[in-house]
Amino acid sequence: MTAKKTKLKIDNERCKGCMLCIHACPKGILEASAKVNKRGLKYVVVKHPDECTGCALCAIMCPDCAIEILRKK
Amino acid sequence: MTIKYLSTGNEACGEGAVRAGCRFYAGYPITPQNELTAYMSRRMEEEGGVFIQAESELAAINMVLGASAAGSRVFTSSSSPGVSLKQEGISYMAGCELPAVIANVMRGGPGLGNIDAAQGDYFQATKGGGHGDYRLLVLAPASVQEMFDFTYEAFSLADKYRNPVMILADGMIGQMMEPLEFKENIKPAGIIDKPWAMTGAKARKAQSIKSLVLGEGLLEKHNEHLQGKYALMGKKEVKTELYNTEGAEVMLVAYGLASRVARSCIDSLRKNGVKVGLVRPITLWPFPYKELSNFAKKGVKFLVVEMSAGQMLEDVRLTVQDDEKVSFLGHTGGGIPTEEEITLKIEQIRKR
Amino acid sequence: MSKLFAKPKSMKDAATHYCPGCGHGLIHRLICEVIDEMDIREEVIAIAPVGCAVLAYDYWDFDTMEAPHGRTPAVATGVKRVLPDRLVFTYQGDGDLAAIGTAEIIHAGNRGENISVIFVNNGVYGMTGGQMAPTTLLGQRTATSQFTRRAEKEGFPLKIMEMMAILPAVVYLERTSVHSPKEIMKTKRAIRKSFDMQLNKKGFSMVEVLSPCPTYWGLDPIKSMKRIEEEVIKEYPLGVIKENR
Numbered sequence: 001m002t003a004k005k006t007k008l009k010i011d012n013e014r015c016k017g018c019m020l021c022i023h024a025c026p027k028g029i030l031e032a033s034a035k036v037n038k039r040g041l042k043y044v045v046v047k048h049p050d051e052c053t054g055c056a057l058c059a060i061m062c063p064d065c066a067i068e069i070l071r072k073k
Numbered sequence: 074m075t076i077k078y079l080s081t082g083n084e085a086c087g088e089g090a091v092r093a094g095c096r097f098y099a100g101y102p103i104t105p106q107n108e109l110t111a112y113m114s115r116r117m118e119e120e121g122g123v124f125i126q127a128e129s130e131l132a133a134i135n136m137v138l139g140a141s142a143a144g145s146r147v148f149t150s151s152s153s154p155g156v157s158l159k160q161e162g163i164s165y166m167a168g169c170e171l172p173a174v175i176a177n178v179m180r181g182g183p184g185l186g187n188i189d190a191a192q193g194d195y196f197q198a199t200k201g202g203g204h205g206d207y208r209l210l211v212l213a214p215a216s217v218q219e220m221f222d223f224t225y226e227a228f229s230l231a232d233k234y235r236n237p238v239m240i241l242a243d244g245m246i247g248q249m250m251e252p253l254e255f256k257e258n259i260k261p262a263g264i265i266d267k268p269w270a271m272t273g274a275k276a277r278k279a280q281s282i283k284s285l286v287l288g289e290g291l292l293e294k295h296n297e298h299l300q301g302k303y304a305l306m307g308k309k310e311v312k313t314e315l316y317n318t319e320g321a322e323v324m325l326v327a328y329g330l331a332s333r334v335a336r337s338c339i340d341s342l343r344k345n346g347v348k349v350g351l352v353r354p355i356t357l358w359p360f361p362y363k364e365l366s367n368f369a370k371k372g373v374k375f376l377v378v379e380m381s382a383g384q385m386l387e388d389v390r391l392t393v394q395d396d397e398k399v400s401f402l403g404h405t406g407g408g409i410p411t412e413e414e415i416t417l418k419i420e421q422i423r424k425r
Numbered sequence: 426m427s428k429l430f431a432k433p434k435s436m437k438d439a440a441t442h443y444c445p446g447c448g449h450g451l452i453h454r455l456i457c458e459v460i461d462e463m464d465i466r467e468e469v470i471a472i473a474p475v476g477c478a479v480l481a482y483d484y485w486d487f488d489t490m491e492a493p494h495g496r497t498p499a500v501a502t503g504v505k506r507v508l509p510d511r512l513v514f515t516y517q518g519d520g521d522l523a524a525i526g527t528a529e530i531i532h533a534g535n536r537g538e539n540i541s542v543i544f545v546n547n548g549v550y551g552m553t554g555g556q557m558a559p560t561t562l563l564g565q566r567t568a569t570s571q572f573t574r575r576a577e578k579e580g581f582p583l584k585i586m587e588m589m590a591i592l593p594a595v596v597y598l599e600r601t602s603v604h605s606p607k608e609i610m611k612t613k614r615a616i617r618k619s620f621d622m623q624l625n626k627k628g629f630s631m632v633e634v635l636s637p638c639p640t641y642w643g644l645d646p647i648k649s650m651k652r653i654e655e656e657v658i659k660e661y662p663l664g665v666i667k668e669n670r
Contacts, residue, residue, distance in 0.1 A: 006429065016445035018639075018646040024606055041445065056430045060606040063450030064441065065432035072426050097507060123506045127499065128532040135496035135529070139472070139503025142490050147503075165493050271488045271504060273511050275467040281482035283491035 006054035007070045008046050014066035015043035021058035021067060027051050030058060080253040082220040082246040083108035086176055087116060088253070089224030090148045094261030095174070096122030097147045099136035101129055103155045104188040105244030106178035110150065130155035134162030134175070141171040142282050144270035146228050146261070150176035152244070153194050154185065156202070163237055164203030167299070168284025170269075172231035174224065175209075176240040178247040181407040189407025190245035190330055195384035198241050199358040206296055208303045210238045210310060211357040213328040217251035223355075225255075229263025230310065234302050241357060243380065245330050245409075303359075312355035313364050317343055321350030323419050324368055326389050327378040328354050331410060335378050338415045349419055357385070362392045369393040374422050378410050379403045433457035435466050437486045444551075446646025448636025449478050451603045452545055455613040456516075457485065459620060469512045472501045476518035477551045495526025498533035501540045512620060514541040520550050523559040523585050530585065534629045537594025541619040542631040544585070547638040548657065555641030559583035562660055567641065582660050586633050590667045597622055597630035598666040602658065604635070604650040611663075627669070635661055 015037065021044055022030045029048040037043050044066075046052070052069075059067040080088070087109050090098070098113040110126070117124035123140070127133035130151045137147045151159060156177045166173055179194050181187040196202075198211045210230055212223040220242060227238040271282055286292040317339050318324065325335040332353045342349050352368065354361050365375075375398060377386045386401050393399050402410055402418045432438075435457035443449045460466050466487050473481040475494035482489035492500040497515040505513040522530050522544050533540065549567055550556040557570040560582050564573045586598050597619060601612040612634050619630040635657050637649035644652060 007426065014440050018446035020446060020646050020650065023647045023650075054429055057606045059430040060609055061451075063443065063445075063447060063454075065436060065450075065454055067430070068428060068432075069430040070426040071429050097503070099503070125502065125506070125536075128528050132496065132499040132529055132532065135493060135499035136503040136506075138492070138496075139490075139500035139505075140507045141503070142500070143470070143504045143507035145507040161493050162496070165491070169491065271470045271490050272508060273468045273470060274487050279486045279488055281489045281491070283482060285479060285491060 005072050006052050007072060008049060008052050009068040009070065010044055010046065011066045012037050012043045014064050015041070016064055017041035017043055018063065019044065020061045020063070024057045024061040026055065026057065027053065074257040075254055076257050077252060077254045079250050080217055081108050081248055081250050082214070082217045082242060083178065083248065084112045085217045085220040085253045086150070086224045086240060086242070087112040089221035090174065090228070091116050091120060092255065092259050092261070093146065093225045093228035094264065095146045095148045095228060096120060097137070097140040097145045098122070098149065099125045099127045099133040100150050101127055101133050101155060103130070103152045105180055105190070105247050106150050106152050106176070108248065109176065109178070113148070130158040131162070134159040137173050138162055138166055138171060141166065141173050142271045144267045144272060146232070148174045148176070150178065152178045152180045153182050156194065156197065160203035163209070164205050164207060165284050166237045167203070167207035167209070168205065169282050170235040171237070171282070172235055173237045174227040174231055174240065175237055176224065176242065179241065179243040181405070187407050188244060190243035190380065190409065191405065191407055192243060192329060192331065192380040193384070193405065194241065195357065195379070195381060198239050199360070207299060208306070208358055210234065210236065210306055211241050212238065213241045213355060213357050214246060215329050215332050215353065216246070217249065217253050220246065221253055221255060228261070232263055232265050234306060236302060241329070243330050307359040310356060311359045311361050311363070313361040314353040314355055315364070316351040316353060318350035318352065318368070320348050321373060322348045323422055324373045324375050325349065325351045325378055325415070326365070326375055326385070327351065328357060328385065331378045331380055334410055334412060335415060338412045341412065342416065342419065347419070360388050365389060365392040369395070369398065374398050374400070376400045376402060376415070376418060376422060378415060380409060381405060433461045435460045435486050437484050439483050441484055442480060443477065444640045446637060446639040446649055447477070448545065448547060448603050448634065451609060452543065452612070452634055452636065453481065453484055455609065455616055456543065459613060459617045460487065463617070463620060465512050468510070469514070470504055470508070472497045472504070472513070472515045474517045474521040476521055478516055478518065478545070479552070481516060495521050495524070496529055497521060497526060498529040498538070498540070498542065502533055502536070502538050505538060505540050509539070512623060514543060514620070516543045517545065519546050519548065519558040519560045523583050527585070531589065531592070534589050534595045534631070535592050537628045539623055539626055539628055541623050543616065544631055544633040545636050546633050546661065547636040549638050549641045551638050551641055562656065584661070586631065586666050589631065594628055595631070595667060596628040596669040600633040600635070600661060600663050600666060602635040602653055602663055604637070604653040
């Protein structure tokens with residue numbers, strides 16, 4: 001699956017900034033944001049969305065259902 | 074057609090539960106109520122119900138909690154120390170508003186005590202036992218027949234109020250044998266729908282059963298709701314027997330086994346023209362404050378007779394509000410007051 | 426666009442109260458994924474523990490009830506015996522199952538109650554402030570093992586699963602972990618297996634899941650997962666401990 005076919009969505013408010021997804025991502029396309037959410041936690045953002053392969057390891061690793069992976073038709 | 078046979082109080086209690094539609098019993102052996110647990114092990118199987126001898130009284134009350142949550146009519150029994158173990162579960166059930174019937178066939182205490190009949194758990198049954206602001210509806214049978222009748226009724230009351238109900242008996246009532254009678258075609262009464270039960274979220278929203286209530290002011294609201302139920306019980310469910318109370322100058326106040334001795338005593342004394350009667354609470358909670366209060370207003374003197382150091386005594390004193398008018402005769406550790414003792418005490422009271 | 430990966434339907438929308446990197450969120454999600462895939466949401470009755478997961482009923486969109494601490498297997502016994510065709514599972518922490526509830530779990534297993542037990546083992550009592558658990562490792566510092574856990578005074582980490590393996594009525598025991606996506610998927614498969622066995626009336630099964638507690642381990646979430654991989658697994662090895670076919 002290529003980047004053109006998948007879209008990665010991270011819910012800023014659900015994210016607790018645990019960073020487990022960053023660690024799990026084999027492509028290193030995720031990073032901690034410089035901003036904080038309403039809970040005061042640094043949420044995760046997608047640094048290189050075009051390089052996402054849709055492997056879903058980030059979403060599998062996320063304890064908060066903060067990551068959604070969508071397939072573009 | 075009536076069924077009539079000689080039964081122990083314990084087994085009559087069990088049969089009352091079966092006839093009320095109880096189909097789940099969990100218990101643990103403890104004297105003097107073992108006949109009840111053994112009886113249920115046979116009857117539940119015969120009726121296609123569930124019997125579990127649990128690993129402890131603690132486990133038993135929690136199995137009952139789960140089975141009640143699933144919508145069944147449920148029953149557990151024990152004696153004093155075992156009932157102490159159940160207090161946590163009972164508090165949870167009151168908080169979760171789960172119906173159940175719990176029988177306590179009292180024995181001597183505190184601690185391991187002995188296996189004789191006693192009435193030392195009145196406080197535990199009526200003033201809490203477990204933690205938090207809750208009440209149990211407490212019924213006190215004084216005969217084998219009442220063990221059946223009150224247990225049978227207890228299930229309807231438990232469902233009606235979504236609250237645990239206690240049968241407070243003692244080792245002698247549990248093990249004595251008397252004739253038991255009931256209609257052959259007796260059916261469970263007071264069966265109501267339980268839409269709150271844990272049955273799986275089919276065609277409805279998912280729901281939960283819990284006593285944890287977090288959030289500002291929410292637990293207080295929940296407690297107000299519970300207190301409302303208890304106030305309703307107080308209004309509607311008080312049951313008392315007035316025995317020979319017409320014109321009585323001295324009123325005995327006794328329940329369970331003690332009330333039987335009191336009754337014999339009154340029969341003898343009335344023959345000799347002594348004006349003495351008995352107020353027998355059938356519900357220990359809600360307590361018959363009104364009945365006692367009415368007699369107190371007439372200047373009646375009270376003699377509370379208990380197989381304890383004086384527990385129901387405190388409720389009588391609270392009602393009468395005049396300690397000059399309230400006397401006590403009691404025995405602990407399995408001792409039973411005799412007719413002679415009671416007669417002597419009545420004489421002393423009358424002489425004052 | 427279709428969803429390749431999303432929050433399972435049986436999981437409510439509420440954001441959880443669990444700490445960042447806590448294993449509960451993961452295990453809750455796996456249970457919900459399995460329930461979605463088996464399409465059994467309407468048959469499920471879950472018994473929540475006392476512990477951090479006491480509020481599980483706020484997150485699970487199926488019938489969930491409370492149990493007094495440790496009595497969870499007894500409560501589940503009551504429910505399952507009354508409604509034997511429902512999927513009844515307990516969700517318990519190391520205090521609930523391995524401390525106060527040891528009698529209840531052993532006897533539910535010994536009676537062969539046809540229920541599934543999800544045992545979340547993070548080696549510490551989170552809800553009450555990080556006290557020692559029966560499964561705390563030797564040498565681990567907690568609020569009540571401030572000089573670290575020493576065998577002479579505090580005993581050894583308790584192996585409930587290994588103890589339960591000798592019970593003839595226990596049909597399936599597997600220990601898994603959530604420290605990596607691979608282990609997370611193994612945990613999901615184990616939960617699925619346990620639920621399948623229950624619906625096929627095979628008997629009592631339990632899945633123990635090694636889980637992190639970053640807050641009371643004093644480690645960040647990534648280091649916590651590493652600790653499971655490098656330390657906890659040495660004491661609590663992964664794998665199928667028992668399986669009756």
